Amino acid sequence: xxxxxxxxxxxxxxxxxxTGTGKFGNHGQxxxxxxxxxxxxxxxxxxxxxxxxxxxxxxxxxPKDVTLLPNTSGARSAEQAVRIARIAREAGCGDFIxxxxxxxxxxxxxxNWETLKATEILAKEGFQVxxxxxxxxxxxxxxxxxxxxxxxxxxxxxxxxxxxxxxxLLAMLIENASVPIIVDAGIGKPxxxxxxxxxGADAVLVNTAIATARDPEVMGRAFDLAVxxxxxxxxxxxxxESTLARASSPxxxxxxxx
Amino acid sequence: MNIFxxxxxxxxEPCTLAQLIxxxxxxxxxxxxxxxxxxxxxxxxxxxxxxxxxxxxMLSFVGGG
Numbered sequence: 001x002x003x004x005x006x007x008x009x010x011x012x013x014x015x016x017x018x019t020g021t022g023k024f025g026n027h028g029q030x031x032x033x034x035x036x037x038x039x040x041x042x043x044x045x046x047x048x049x050x051x052x053x054x055x056x057x058x059x060x061x062x063p064k065d066v067t068l069l070p071n072t073s074g075a076r077s078a079e080q081a082v083r084i085a086r087i088a089r090e091a092g093c094g095d096f097i098x099x100x101x102x103x104x105x106x107x108x109x110x111x112n113w114e115t116l117k118a119t120e121i122l123a124k125e126g127f128q129v130x131x132x133x134x135x136x137x138x139x140x141x142x143x144x145x146x147x148x149x150x151x152x153x154x155x156x157x158x159x160x161x162x163x164x165x166x167x168x169l170l171a172m173l174i175e176n177a178s179v180p181i182i183v184d185a186g187i188g189k190p191x192x193x194x195x196x197x198x199x200g201a202d203a204v205l206v207n208t209a210i211a212t213a214r215d216p217e218v219m220g221r222a223f224d225l226a227v228x229x230x231x232x233x234x235x236x237x238x239x240x241e242s243t244l245a246r247a248s249s250p251x252x253x254x255x256x257x258x
Numbered sequence: 259m260n261i262f263x264x265x266x267x268x269x270x271e272p273c274t275l276a277q278l279i280x281x282x283x284x285x286x287x288x289x290x291x292x293x294x295x296x297x298x299x300x301x302x303x304x305x306x307x308x309x310x311x312x313x314x315x316m317l318s319f320v321g322g323g
Contacts, residue, residue, distance in 0.1 A: 020323030027321070045322025048264045048315065049284065057288035058319050073322050083295075087317065090297040091290040158323065185323075207323030 020207025037220030123147030161188025190226030197230025
């Protein structure tokens with residue numbers, strides 16, 4: 001298939017499944033999952049070191065050919081998100097940044113207003129900004145104008161595995177945005193990832209559903225297949241739905257017809 | 259002298275950033291350091307002398323979605 005390239009900023013990706021490093025039972029599962037899923041971009045977070053305890057360096061588990069997508073989780077304001085993004089870049093994580101500003105701790109809803117402000121600042125500084133937002137078409141257009149490399153609307157709240165609860169709103173973004181739409185958060189099953197891709201999403205980001213599966217490696221492969229199937233179906237242009245049945249075989253009489 | 263590490267006040271002898279990290283037995287490869295809101299690259303740790311009331315943030319990358 002020749003339309004398999006996903007362009008984020010100026011970087012080309014041949015795989016449309018983005019993954020995350022959170023919630024794995026042990027970090028050794030991460031490189032296996034990456035190999036099985038073919039994912040070429042993975043999220044990481046930045047936190048204060050616990051000085052009293054030895055901690056593992058998560059970056060050691062991510063092969064060099066996989067692009068890092070540091071997130072700004074923990075930020076409660078645009079200013080904090082901007083600060084985290086600058087630190088991540090200085091630390092050698094590249095230009096990609098997932099803006100995640102969360103002020104609501106019950107549903108972990110992204111704060112679209114603060115996210116837009118952070119996107120405006122960081123895009124001007126040369127970051128490839130991937131803002132995580134509630135699906136809202138006017139906001140998505142503002143993010144585009146601000147220079148976002150993609151828009152990442154949620155399917156359902158983080159970690160809920162409830163799938164595409166925001167489907168009609170996602171469809172508006174997919175149909176009208178001129179930057180890639182990556183459905184992030186809430187996707188719990190490969191079938192839901194396939195559904196997002198069938199709708200025309202450019203990619204999906206899946207963390208919890210893979211990391212907390214009994215076997216993250218096999219689940220990574222399952223998501224890869226689902227994303228590929230959904231993408232192929234979208235490109236093939238699906239047949240229309242109909243209320244009444246339409247025969248697939250000729251309806252002319254056979255045994256006792258005229 | 260007194261410095262602040264990740265928001266906590268600590269008393270230390272005068273030292274460089276590299277010495278402080280060595281004393282704390284931290285994995286330098288995984289560390290990102292901010293000194294008074296300025297990121298200090300690892301190559302400058304041995305020559306960065308800590309001053310009274312300096313505010314250090316010691317950060318590292320962790321799993322996240």
